[in-house]
Amino acid sequence: MTTADTDLDRHWATVLKWHPYWLLATGTLLSVARPELTPAGGERIATVVLIVAALVLQLWWGRARRLRTGPDAVSAAYFALRWTLSVVLTWLNPFFAFYAATGYIDNNELIADRRWRRAGAFASSLPLAAAQAGGVPFARAEQWALFAGLLLVNNALLTMVGYFVQHEEERSAARAATIGELERTNTALQKAHDENAALQAQLLLQAREAGIVEERRRLAAEIHDTIAQGMTGIIAQLQVVSGTADPATAHEHVERAAALARHSLGEARRSVQNLAPVGLVHDTLPQALRKSVAQWADQHGVYADFTLAGEALELHSELSATLLRITQEALTNAAKHAGASRVGVTLSYMDSEVTLDVRDNGRGFDPLRLPKRTGTGGFGLEGMRSRAERVAGSLTVESEPGYGTAVSTRLPLVRP
Numbered sequence: 001m002t003t004a005d006t007d008l009d010r011h012w013a014t015v016l017k018w019h020p021y022w023l024l025a026t027g028t029l030l031s032v033a034r035p036e037l038t039p040a041g042g043e044r045i046a047t048v049v050l051i052v053a054a055l056v057l058q059l060w061w062g063r064a065r066r067l068r069t070g071p072d073a074v075s076a077a078y079f080a081l082r083w084t085l086s087v088v089l090t091w092l093n094p095f096f097a098f099y100a101a102t103g104y105i106d107n108n109e110l111i112a113d114r115r116w117r118r119a120g121a122f123a124s125s126l127p128l129a130a131a132q133a134g135g136v137p138f139a140r141a142e143q144w145a146l147f148a149g150l151l152l153v154n155n156a157l158l159t160m161v162g163y164f165v166q167h168e169e170e171r172s173a174a175r176a177a178t179i180g181e182l183e184r185t186n187t188a189l190q191k192a193h194d195e196n197a198a199l200q201a202q203l204l205l206q207a208r209e210a211g212i213v214e215e216r217r218r219l220a221a222e223i224h225d226t227i228a229q230g231m232t233g234i235i236a237q238l239q240v241v242s243g244t245a246d247p248a249t250a251h252e253h254v255e256r257a258a259a260l261a262r263h264s265l266g267e268a269r270r271s272v273q274n275l276a277p278v279g280l281v282h283d284t285l286p287q288a289l290r291k292s293v294a295q296w297a298d299q300h301g302v303y304a305d306f307t308l309a310g311e312a313l314e315l316h317s318e319l320s321a322t323l324l325r326i327t328q329e330a331l332t333n334a335a336k337h338a339g340a341s342r343v344g345v346t347l348s349y350m351d352s353e354v355t356l357d358v359r360d361n362g363r364g365f366d367p368l369r370l371p372k373r374t375g376t377g378g379f380g381l382e383g384m385r386s387r388a389e390r391v392a393g394s395l396t397v398e399s400e401p402g403y404g405t406a407v408s409t410r411l412p413l414v415r416p
């Protein structure tokens, strides 16, 4: 509701409350000014008594109306009583027709039924038309005709005003309904907006947390595949050095340890800069894999071969790096845990995917009963899997104690 609407409602409430007093006062003042219209003493006393009665009725209604929210039987009875008083007062002095006009003003507020409202307005028009015709009792016969004519005019005016008032009320009600609907829509929109904002904040938080977890996994895999793998090799070489008395053997293994350290450092630097593994700088993936497998076989004295199936296609560098890292870790595991005599690495290019299998004929293990991850190990398998998943691929480990191990990776084929 607008401020103008509220102001209008307030003024209308004032009119409804005070108009019977104002109109009664107007009638009283005019009748005092023209005392010749009520010459008889008895009539004057009756007038005063009726004015007092009208005032008492008005004071009572002033209290009674506060308890009511709309028209009811009591308000209708008040209307009827006031009308009766106004008719008798108008009979005694036509100026009290002003008081009878109250029925025009508040019949809608006092009478519930629409038809009875019309009847109330018509009833109020009777003393008014009678007063306009010269006051009752009529002295001349033509006054009756005049009364009838005035009654018609009064009611025609009432009907016309009533028509416009009703239309205006309907329009106001429609406007209020539209405004109410708009307010409801606005509230719903605001609520949806608030919910969206909360959801967005939650999503952002989740995304950030997921990002942190993902980044931690990526770093764990990088550290594992560069520094940790290198350290494992270096420790193995140094253990040989500490256990041998032969200076030549010791020298050879120290050299290998130094080469491993240099290699690991280089790989760690490259991974920090997000560069491809050093093995892929000059070679294609099949070449790099062939070299890694040969080097591994030489280093560990285990038979290992590399097989290429399908036509080698150029892959996106992320895929090549992923497959090389996975091979390196699978080979490291085979050396560390399998005790195998034979290892095979197969790279296959298919229409829409590329697969990599690393098999050994070693002691195998139960993938569902992995030893608890310790501070020094247990990151390899998970690192391989998360590397594959990061490029929308998958990794499965098939193994059984006594039956070797197969690590299979499938990646959707993505060209550079």
Ligand SMILES: Nc1ncnc2c1ncn2[C@@H]1O[C@H](COP(=O)(O)OP(=O)(O)OP(=O)(O)O)[C@@H](O)[C@H]1O
Binding pocket: 224, 228, 333, 334, 336, 337, 338, 360, 362, 363, 364, 365, 370, 371, 376, 377, 378, 379, 380, 381, 382, 405
């Ligand atoms: N080829 C394999 N043959 C036998 N057991 C294996 C093989 N690969 C993995 N395992 C078993 O699975 C476990 C988990 O391997 P994973 O690579 O995750 O950890 P890790 O090699 O022990 O340590 P890290 O790789 O972190 O240095 C190993 O400890 C080992 O018991």
Ligand SMILES: [Mg+2]
Binding pocket: 329, 332, 333, 378, 379, 380, 381
């Ligand atoms: Mg490992």
